[in-house]
Amino acid sequence: MRLVQVVVPDEKRAEIVSTLREHELGVSTTKETSGEGDRTLVSFVVPADAVEHVLDELHEVGLKEEWYIVSLETEFASYENVDEAQDKWAKTPNRVAPRTLRSKAKDMRLNERSFLWMMTLSTVIATAGLLIGSPAIVVGSMVLAPIVSPMLTASIGLVRDDQGMVFDSIRMQAVGLGLAVVGATAFSWLLKAVFAVPAELAVANMELIAIRFSPGLLSVVVGLAAGAAGSFSLATKGQVAIVGVMVAAALIPTAAAAGIGFAWGQPAVGVGAVVLLTLTIVAVNLGAFLTFKYLGYEPDHVDRGVFTTEGVRRTAALAATVIVVVAVVGAVGVGTYQQVTYERSVNAATTEVLQRDAYDELGVVSITAEYVGVGPLFDPSTVTVTLSRTSDRPYEGLPDELARAIDDRTNERVTVQVRFHDYERSTSPNAATPTPRPA
The missing domain is CATH 3.30.70.120 (Alpha-Beta Plaits)
Structure with missing residues (x-):
């Protein structure tokens, strides 16, 4: 009421x-x-x-x-x-009234100092959580991070033609995520320098990091859905599920993964995580914007008055920002298409090999491919194939077979590493239970 x-x-x-x-x-x-x-x-x-x-x-x-x-x-x-x-x-x-939506958007905006401090602290927590392999700590960093607020306010500004709100929100997103990546790099390097974590840590093989340095189609789906969910929640009478959007988008852990990759001298991890980070934030913004449009929000004279008084300088700054954003989105789109195509080929080649009779007992648990970029920094790419097996048979030639199959299909140099999850299987579902000995 x-x-x-x-x-x-x-x-x-x-x-x-x-x-x-x-x-x-x-x-x-x-x-x-x-x-x-x-x-x-x-x-x-x-x-x-x-x-x-x-x-x-x-x-x-x-x-x-x-x-x-x-x-x-x-x-x-x-x-x-x-x-x-x-x-x-x-x-x-x-749907809430347009005036209510506009008021909610203004209430969500933090002052810049609070925003930057919260971004820094959440990045430190995310970096530590990734390095020690604690999902609970990583989730905590997502909840603390305030990055979703400027994403939703940017979408509201776009749909309401409030250029001032759009400019401020995009700037806060760029500054906040840039600070997160730089802060994660510095903090990771410090931990490495003082031997708080092993200097030779194989960060690309750590499970919580490995899932965050490869952009893919599902990342776009998650970002669009998370942005739409945040918009629906903000534009209705229900509670604003900002925390849920933060956890779903997982932006801060991805920024932390990028910093860890750069600190450990692994550009494929760092660049791949940055591309995934950019792809996700674009998808969240787009999902939120499209949802507000679907709900029927349009500009009115209140919002039009906001940006017309900003003057030519503010409009020019916004135009320059839009040009930069379009360029970044274009570059990320090309990189994502390249990675998605590469991953599909890797999956197809791996499936082809594992369908051979010699590997009937193996099951695929996961396939992780490093980001494939342009230039020598990303050559060769590393593909990690995790398989389940019910025996201790070594399958010594499998990594080389997979590497050849992937090379032939993708024309990319690749290093394949295979991990096994071992399981014990009962010999018969009707196996009799041992008869207890008499006392």
Whole structure:
């Protein structure tokens, strides 16, 4: 429920109160006198789903934007027909009013110092969690990071034509994630220098890092869905599931993985994680923007007034930012397409080899391919194939067979490493249980 209060001139009071009573809402009026003439404070309780519709009707009978209008969240309300009103509006689309969405967006924005500090601290936590292999610590870093807020506000700014909000949000995303990658690199290098972790640590083989340095199609799907979920939650009467979006997108651990890769001198890990990070944040922004458009949010005169007063300088800065973003998105798109194509070929080649009779007892657990870039820094690429087996047979020639098959299919130099998960299997499902010995 929402408590909405508007201050109206006395000559408009009757029309506005009559409109509210037609909807059987709880209405009260308070007479006030000021130097500007006689006015009345009209208060009414309305279901959250009905706020936008009711305000639109009030504007049709003379309510002005420049008048005092405020909407407050209400825990409960008691008036005649309150249950009927809630039941009626509960069946309608529950999109919040554009003014409410705009207010939510402004409330989500942190001051820059708090934002940068939280990004730094969450990056330190994520880096430590990855290096010690603790999923709980990594999840904690996602919850602390404030990066999702500027992503959602950027989408709101785009759909509402608020250029100032778009520019500030994109800048905070770029600065925040840049700080995360640089901070993770510095912190990782420090840990390596003081031997807090082994200097020869095989970071590319660590499970929590290995899943974060290869952009793929599923990363796009997750980013789009996470952005859409955040937008739906923000634009409806439900709780804003920002924490869920943070965990789903997993941006901070990916930035930390990039820093670890650079600190350990493994550019394939670092660059691959940066590409995945950029791909994910673009997907989240796009998913949020498309969802707001689907929900029907459009610019209005309030938002148009925001950016027209910013002047030519702000518009030029935004245009330059858009050009940079388009260039980055284009580069990331090319890199992602290259990686997705490469991974499909790796999967196909691996499947072809493992379908041979000699490997009938093996099952695929996972296939991880390092990022394939352009130039000698990424040559050769490393592919890690994890298999399940029920015996201790070594399969000594399997890595070379896989490497040849992948080389032939991709025309890329590749190093294949094979890991095994060993399982014990019962000899018969009806095997008899041992007979206990007599005492």
